[in-house]
Amino acid sequence: MSSTEALEVLSKVFGYESFREGQQEIIDHVVGGGDALVLMPTGGGKSLCYQIPALVRPGTGVVISPLIALMQDQVDALRALGVRAGFLNSTQDPDERRMVEAEFVAGEIDLLYLAPERLRVESTLRLLDRGTIALFAIDEAHCVSQWGHDFRPDYLALSALSERWPDVPRIALTATATKATHAEIASRLRLEQARHFVASFDRPNIQYRIVPKREPKKQLLDLLRTEHAGDAGIVYCLSRRSVEDTADFLVKNGIEALPYHAGLPAATRAEHQSRFLREEGVAIVATIAFGMGIDKPDVRYVAHLDLPKSVEGYYQETGRAGRDGLPSTAWLAYGLQDVVQQRKLIDGSEGDDAHRRRVSAHLDAMLALCESVDCRRAQLLAYFGQSGSPCGNCDTCLTPPESWDGTVAAQKLLSTVVRLRRERRQKFGAGQIVDILLGRKTAKVIQHDHDTLSVFGVGADLTEHEWRGVVRQLLAKGLLAVEGDYGTLVLTEDADEVLYRGRKVPLRTEPKRPAKAAKAAKAAKAKGAGDRHAEAADLPAEAASLFDRLRAWRGATAKEQGVPAYVIFHDATLRQIATERPGSLAALGSVSGVGENKLAKYGEQILQTVAEDDAG
Structure with a gap:
């Protein structure tokens, strides 16, 4: 009976004739009163997995969400479908709260959204006792995990839901989780005995591309002009200053762009988020403070101008593109300075050695994805414990990168670091080491007599760009490390294997621009933005x-x-x-x-x- 009711709700309320893969099994389980932990990618249809059971089961579905700023939009979207929805949070005045509370007690609300911190208030718990609860949905469940990237202490109190309301089914949902995060969510929310549903994390409509960083803002502008003119998108930057600079640069070059970071006044952030959601073709330039829970389906690109700290973060952020299933781009500009900067942040971070090792492991996995010569999508899926074959829709599939034997180059560079340390008791950053290898008699080289070193000029066979690529890849492989505030380079223990024990060092040749992307860009210039929209979706x-x-x-x-x-x-x-x-x-x-x-x-x-x- 529940399957029939659920299909009827899907058709009448949401306008869809069939469920996506995996949805019906989850919905039937929760409608039947079972607890569930759901891992499903952004855009995979997680919301229906609790919205439909809330409409089928008697009572009100209580949705715990950290996204206060988005609750109004979530409720508006449901009301547009004819669903009786409401929320309780700190943005409401007392009269609004009392009205929603009265509707809940009277059974006149189908879905009620709450922030997790409200469940630590006794008056909220007493209110919930007075109504009939159909289910508890814990959205963005990775927030409970310290392994995740959006840890929220308020989520830890949610484990008490099963004690106070033992007969109410609970469904926890997240768009991304490694095995470690998955296990911690289950443990902290006491969902070990729940049914666990893990969907495929593949998003075949997203084209993943990682490009060498040269002039990142100009590279971004070229991407937007040639492939995404008039499209809505998100640009992620590491720092607030970079957010401001990038947004200003885009605006000066004719792109409608808005900054978003925690340093802006709350009213400005709210206005920019609202404009991004409500207007067509706006680019939002943001730190990772932006995006969780954003339900805008027509985000056509997500661009990163700085290296994300983890594959989980990267996947979650890129997953905000193409929620409607139409072709979209995940683009990342990545360079040597990104690696140096991230290593410095880890070394200077608070926390014990175990924390630093964990964060370092996350970065290593992200670097491995960037330096991969294999399919990006297959490597992403492997990170989440899933298998995948070459996709044909990422840069390494469209233009397979070449690799070369970089053993001699690695030995030259590592030897330069060794000689500076042993012969001069000095340490320098990548720039000085590359100048020495290229035989450049700069003022700094002459000042320190580095032109008399035996390695001076031995690297003239490579360009500066190629040498910086060697440095970046040796850092990624753990053969070099960054030390101190000035980003000086030092050898790791593993470097001895290359210098003295014959270890080979294959290195990646930077690929050319993907042929498919170039073709699309040419078509966009010829036809204009309106026709390009049509072409993208056939x-x-x-x-x-x-x-x-x-x-x-x-x-x-x-x-x-x-x-x-x-x-x-x-x-x-x-x-x-x-x-x-x-x-x-x-x-x-x-x-x-x-x-x-x-x-x-x-x-x-x-x-x-x-x-x-x-x-x-």
């Missing part, structure tokens, strides 16, 4: 004008209602309407994403828009 040419009309109607409607455009309809739904051109409410109702409430609310307007386009 939209027939004759449907492009109707799609543009539908987007314009959606934008005006969203602005009038004060909600993000995707709350009205996703791009994928508008594309299907533009392609099929439904001529009746019955035909429109069969389009994916058009549920009963939206059909009743917007159906006539859409049919009118279709008719206007037919009339020319």
